[in-house]
Amino acid sequence: MNNPPRKLPKTASVAIPQAGAKLHAPSAARNVEPILRAITPYVPASGRALEIASGTGEHVARYAAAFPQLQWQPTDIEPARLASIDAWGEGLSNLLPAKPLDASQPGWAAAWPKQDLILFSNLLHLISDAEAIMVLEEATLALVSGGVFIIYGPFLRGDKFASEGDHRFHESLHGQDPDIGYKSYQWVQGIVSSAGLGCAPLIELPANNLLLVARKP
Numbered sequence: 182m183n184n185p186p187r188k189l190p191k192t193a194s195v196a197i198p199q200a201g202a203k204l205h206a207p208s209a210a211r212n213v214e215p216i217l218r219a220i221t222p223y224v225p226a227s228g229r230a231l232e233i234a235s236g237t238g239e240h241v242a243r244y245a246a247a248f249p250q251l252q253w254q255p256t257d258i259e260p261a262r263l264a265s266i267d268a269w270g271e272g273l274s275n276l277l278p279a280k281p282l283d284a285s286q287p288g289w290a291a292a293w294p295k296q297d298l299i300l301f302s303n304l305l306h307l308i309s310d311a312e313a314i315m316v317l318e319e320a321t322l323a324l325v326s327g328g329v330f331i332i333y334g335p336f337l338r339g340d341k342f343a344s345e346g347d348h349r350f351h352e353s354l355h356g357q358d359p360d361i362g363y364k365s366y367q368w369v370q371g372i373v374s375s376a377g378l379g380c381a382p383l384i385e386l387p388a389n390n391l392l393l394v395a396r397k398p
């Protein structure tokens with residue numbers, strides 16, 4: 182069974198209603214092109230791509246258009262987001278209808294096996310450490326051998342925030358829910374490495390965000 186949705190500050194997951202079912206996240210519109218450029222060298226030549234926590238769907242629609250060689254499966258924990266994802270993806274034949282997925286639940290990898298690419302953005306700071314571990318470990322299980330795992334978002338560098346703004350954002354999250362907040366990229370890479378994946382060099386993106394890339398042997 183899914184966990185109840187967490188109480189988050191308004192700034193944590195912005196989704197502004199647009200025409201039809203579309204929701205719009207200004208941050209997604211801002212960061213999609215830098216993410217796209219950064220992931221391009223790692224995107225597999227063919228196969229299945231699973232996006233976790235697709236949000237409004239603006240990212241996955243852009244990815245599916247940019248990488249037509251892959252079949253893209255968007256997902257999110259919030260049923261209300263699925264219609265928006267489908268609306269952004271209208272007309273893209275390589276983008277499957279969005280499906281519900283709580284990626285912090287144990288065992289989900291068995292229902293989503295043989296993924297050539299799994300990616301998500303802006304999720305780990307919104308969930309607890311235990312939930313983050315589950316997301317990361319299940320994703321590594323769902324990948325095929327040679328599959329690529331890509332994570333984008335805000336991270337601590339060791340125990341340091343990249344900026345005052347990051348520190349304030351973390352405090353606002355933690356104030357709403359003491360279980361959640363920023364994780365260090367080293368902690369994430371440690372979990373992914375322990376699960377047997379090889380980490381590529383860290384990629385710095387605008388607004389102090391990081392892109393972590395790992396590959397399953």
Ligand SMILES: C[S@@+](CC[C@H](N)C(=O)[O-])C[C@H]1O[C@@H](n2cnc3c(N)ncnc32)[C@H](O)[C@@H]1O
Nearest residue numbers: 193194209234235236258259283284285302303
């Ligand atoms: C800040 S939004 C990011 C959306 C999108 N990835 C982006 O970067 O624009 C966080 C998203 O994570 C989803 N989410 C939260 N907990 C989740 C979970 N346990 N499993 C899957 N999705 C989750 C929320 O519903 C929301 O759509």
